[in-house]
Every structure is written in structure tokens, then in C-alpha cells.
Amino acid sequence: MIAEARWARHASGVQQWMAVVLLLGLSGCATPFIGGGDAIQTERFSVRVVGDANQSSPVPVEFILVRDPELVEVVQGYTAGEWREGRAQFLRDNPGGVLTERKEYVPGQVVSARPLPFDDRSGRALIVFAHYRSPGEHRARVDHLSAFTLLLQRDEFEVLPGADASAGPAPEGGDG
DSSP: OHHHHHHHHHHHHHHHHHHHHHHHHHHTOSSOOSSOSOBOSOOEEEEEEOTTHHHHSOEEEEEEEEOSGGGHHHHHTOOHHHHHHHHHHHHHHSTTTEEEEEEEEOTTOEEEEEEOSOSOOBSSEEEEEEOOSSOSOOEEEOTTOSEEEEEEOSSOEEEEESOOTTSSOOOOSSOO
16 A cells, blocks of 8 residues: 555656656757757758869868757858868867768869768758858858759859759869
């Protein structure tokens, strides 16, 4: 009889605790967004690099998956150069708030469609920085596209909908 009374109190306490957790989750008062939640729409990308891209030099590209909604506007406010300079400190100040993946592409390279470099696409924004020698923002937000092609040109890049980089050879050069 005593054991049954203890079990009833324990079960009631567990139910109350679960109700609190559920209400917090529904009200948006749960822990800050770090993973989980909505996945960005983007699934695949490809890359086409013109022959004289980045003044005939490799183009470092960084994919930023912004997970914390409060950081979306912050990251979007950076130019590629500012991101490169402040990246290490930003990541220390915001652990888990963003995921990053760096790639480098060489002039004339064509990369066929491939999945994003993140196993978990949970996030609020997907931003691409291309680090050019020329001045400019060199930033694009692409999470609204299910697939895209990065066209890395001489002094800037363009984002094309769809991930069919094989639709013809990479342009020889110019700003297209």
C-alpha cells in the first residue's frame, strides 16, 4: 500500500514535469536554437569556376549554416573580408550558433551537384562567402533555394538556381 502511494506521487510528479517541458517548448521559451527545429530548404549545390576567376587564383569559399536566429542578421552584415578577419573570434563568442565548412576552388574547375557539407541542415540561414582578391561584399544567402550553382567569376560570384554545373563548360572568363 505504501509502495503504491509512493508510485502514484512519483508518476504525478513525472507527468507535471513533462507538462512543463511541453509548455516551454510550445511557447518558444526552451533553450536557444542550437540544432533541431526547421531545416533549411537547400539540399544540393554545384560549382563552376571561370578560367580567370579571382585574378587566376584559387577562390576560398565558406558555407555558413546559421543555427541561432539571433545571429542571422549579424552574419549577413559581414562582407567576406570582414568575416575572414573576425571569424575566429565570432566562433569563440557564439559556440554552436553557426556551423562552417571551407572549400577552395581553382580556375576552370567544375564540381557536379553534391549535398551540402553539413549532415544536419537544421538552421535559420545558409550564407556563402567567397574570398576574392578584389573588394566587395562577396556574400550571398542561399537557403531559399533547394539547389544552386556557384558561378565563380573573375572579380565576383553569382548564384544560379539549380545545381547543374555540367550545363556547358565553365566560361572562359569575364564577369559574364
